[in-house]
Amino acid sequence: xxxxxxxxxxxxxxxxxxxxxxxxxxxxxxxxxxxxxxxxxxxxxxxxxxxxxxxxxxxxxxxxxxxxxxxxxxxxxxxxxxxxxxxxxxxxxxxxxxxx
Amino acid sequence: xxxxxxxxxxxxxxxxxxxxxxxxxxxxxxxxxxxxxxxxxxxxxxxxxxxxxxxxxxxxxxxxxxxxxxxxxxxxxxxxxxxxxxxxxxxxxxxxxxxxxxxxxxxxxxxxxxxxxxxxxxxxxxxxxxxxxxxxxxxxxxxxxxxxxxxxxxxxxxxxxxxxxxxxxxxxxxxxxxxxxxxxxxxxxxxxxxxxxxxxxxxxxxxxxxxxxxxxxxxxxxxxxxxxxxxxxxxxxxxxxxxxxxx
Numbered sequence: 001x002x003x004x005x006x007x008x009x010x011x012x013x014x015x016x017x018x019x020x021x022x023x024x025x026x027x028x029x030x031x032x033x034x035x036x037x038x039x040x041x042x043x044x045x046x047x048x049x050x051x052x053x054x055x056x057x058x059x060x061x062x063x064x065x066x067x068x069x070x071x072x073x074x075x076x077x078x079x080x081x082x083x084x085x086x087x088x089x090x091x092x093x094x095x096x097x098x099x100x
Numbered sequence: 101x102x103x104x105x106x107x108x109x110x111x112x113x114x115x116x117x118x119x120x121x122x123x124x125x126x127x128x129x130x131x132x133x134x135x136x137x138x139x140x141x142x143x144x145x146x147x148x149x150x151x152x153x154x155x156x157x158x159x160x161x162x163x164x165x166x167x168x169x170x171x172x173x174x175x176x177x178x179x180x181x182x183x184x185x186x187x188x189x190x191x192x193x194x195x196x197x198x199x200x201x202x203x204x205x206x207x208x209x210x211x212x213x214x215x216x217x218x219x220x221x222x223x224x225x226x227x228x229x230x231x232x233x234x235x236x237x238x239x240x241x242x243x244x245x246x247x248x249x250x251x252x253x254x255x256x257x258x259x260x261x262x263x264x265x266x267x268x269x270x271x272x273x274x275x276x277x278x279x280x281x282x283x284x285x286x287x288x289x290x291x292x293x294x295x296x297x298x299x300x301x302x303x304x305x306x307x308x309x310x311x312x313x314x315x316x317x318x319x320x321x322x323x324x325x326x327x328x329x330x331x332x333x334x335x336x337x338x339x340x341x342x343x344x345x346x347x
Contacts, residue, residue: 006218016208023200023335027193030340042336050329057211057325059318064149067156074160078167085171089178 005062015056022049136313148315155319159326166330169282173337176274183271187264189342190256191279192247196339199243200331206236207328214321217304217314226304226317233324234297237290244287251276279338286334289327296320 022045029041055061060071134144141147177184213229255263258277266272300320303309309317 006215009212009215012208012211012215016204019204019207020201023197023204026336026340027197030336038341042340043333046333046336049332053207053325053329053332057207058322059152063152067153070153070156070160074163077160078163078170081164081167081171082174086174086178089175 005059007056007059007062011056015052018052019049022046022052134312136315144312148313148318151315151319152322155322159322162326166282166285169278169285170333170337173278173282176271176278177341180268180271180274183268184275185342186266186268187272187275187342188338188340190254191339191342192250193339195243195247196335199240200335202236202240202243203328203331206233206240207325209233209236210321210324213304214314214317217309217317218311220310223305223307226309227301230297230301230304230317234294234301237294237297237324241287241290241294244283244290248280251280282334282338286327286330289330293320293324293327296323 026042026045029045030038032038034041054071060067063071137144137147141150209229209232213226213233216226216229251257255261256276257280258273262269262273262276264272297320300316303316
């Protein structure tokens with residue numbers, strides 16, 4: 001029974017500490033002007049924090065493969081949304097005479 | 101396999117009916133006959149697994165729900181990155197960061213509430229963690245109310261009364277439209293979360309949860325953590341993109 005895994009309290013406190021550190025890092029990184037890198041850094045930290053929450057707080061770490069696939073599918077479709085959506089918006093006007 | 105029809109080997113009506121060994125949970129017959137076990141599940145583990153999976157399917161639809169708004173944000177920010185940075189600079193980073201911390205702490209207390217149920221902790225302990233989660237959730241909404249109030253008094257609410265002194269009034273108005281849509285939808289999820297936690301808290305108080313059955317706390321926890329994850333992305337994307345602009 002995969003859903004029945006009881007994680008030690010220490011692990012929850014460690015994940016919590018990592019999330020707080022991540023928040024402070026995000027704030028600190030935003031104070032430094034790194035140009036377009038700012039976005040990449042803040043999204044990388046946010047993704048790392050989200051991964052920690054999903055794996056440990058949401059117990060996906062101990063869930064079945066089916067749960068893994070379903071959970072990942074959401075983010076997969078999100079990438080399709082962003083990828084195909086932006087491939088439209090970013091390429092408008094590349095061909096002369098097309099709608100801009 | 102080629103030993104003839106199966107009925108030739110069937111013991112016949114004088115024998116005991118075969119025991120459905122696969123239907124007995126490893127935890128023993130007590131667990132298999134748990135009062136919370138629905139008849140269409142084999143055992144408590146299968147039932148919990150089905151609920152968790154169902155919740156995840158719902159959360160995937162939620163990812164796409166918020167995903168549409170994030171897509172909108174991406175399109176308009178790409179169209180006017182300077183305007184968004186300028187508009188973002190007027191959000192109060194202190195309140196945003198404070199709310200991020202509040203939500204992360206609430207996720208911790210939520211995880212501990214699930215753990216308390218998982219370990220058959222006394223109802224008092226379970227309710228304590230659930231109540232702590234709710235208080236933090238309410239604190240989040242309180243801070244949100246302060247921020248919204250501030251935006252209303254400073255004419256930063258999109259519409260006829262929107263006033264922007266900066267260089268990019270159109271982009272700033274779009275930014276604040278997205279700000280209210282995204283944080284508003286998120287706040288609505290927090291309110292629904294508080295209602296869910298109230299129900300779960302009452303259930304915990306009535307000794308509904310123990311190590312064999314804690315699915316309502318578990319799936320409510322999944323929802324709560326999901327709302328936390330949305331904020332983890334909203335905070336930098338809304339509050340921090342203007343952090344280095346004129347700071």
